Amino acid sequence: MASIYLAGPDVFFPETIRNRIEATKKAILAEHGLEALSPCDNNLDLENTDNPARAIYEANRTLMNQADGLIANLTPFRGTSADAGTIFELGFMTAQGKPVAAYTTCATPYNQRVSGGSETDTNGTLVEGFGLCDNLMLDCGIEANGGAFISGSLEWRSEGFTPEESFDEELFRKAVEILSKHF
Template sequence: MSRTPLIYLAGPDVFFPEAIRTRIEARKKAILEDHGLTALSPCDNDLDLEQAQDPARVIFEANKALMDRAQGLIANLTPFRGPSADAGTIYELGYMTAQNKPVCAYTTCATPYNERVAGGADTDQQGTMVEGFGLCDNLMLDCGIMSTGGFIAKGTIPWRPKGLSPEESFDEDLFRELASAMRDHFQNT
């Protein structure tokens, strides 16, 4: 690799308590560095939100600028605030996929999406259909990741309706798998 590829870190981690978020982010950055990659995190943005007229827009534009600089993305799709991945992470994954940038993802949750939503039934409590494919999340996420040549690393923690804790939302071994895949991708392109 002539230039260190920049990898955007997508996930709900930005919402975790500061001590947990800082520890997890430091591990992710170190693992990527060990693999010859450089992390770009939304937490790297130094934003003056107190002076901003539209703080949400400032955050959006800053994160979009990081994604535009990045050559790839690693997403944390561990269920967050419900049975599915964080909505912002889903947007970021789609944004990068639309640019044909390589994306990989992980979830520490072993339980497939359809079982988290409806216990494996064909419909949920409102009678609406649930995708019964046994995927990590919605088929557009799983298949979108695969379309870039990426993959999803899955952990072993079973789903609980109360959700998974921030500490349970990171697994170094899973992240190392993705860092290796990203490194290999850039070495072979």
């Protein structure tokens, strides 16, 4: 059975919401004969380690090395772009040549979120004007690796999205369907 690493800001959501979302993701993957590997599955004793951050990194890296593919929640998190840790995980898996798929519940293109569509931001720096879901390296990297970046219908708000708004079961199902074709 192929295993899929679940990347996203979901690990930061309140426990009850996170557990509900994760259970839904695991059930959908199981419907397709795929096993979920989640950072939340790591059983770490962070209170008795000298470097808790490093312990989490190592445990997640071990899971990614075990996984056959990845699905990333790239919904903007704490800003105009996806969670930085999720972006790292996506790059890590892509560099290994593993199939990846991603989704965002946000319909507003990256350049609109950053600068309202202007060619530069308020600091005068260039903004990618391609109308993609996020930075071109994410969108194009996912597609170059045989995956897809699926976007939802929520319009961007500067205050961001609630945990509930950051997950859409139908978008996740589409990502799973695309990824399952690799196995």
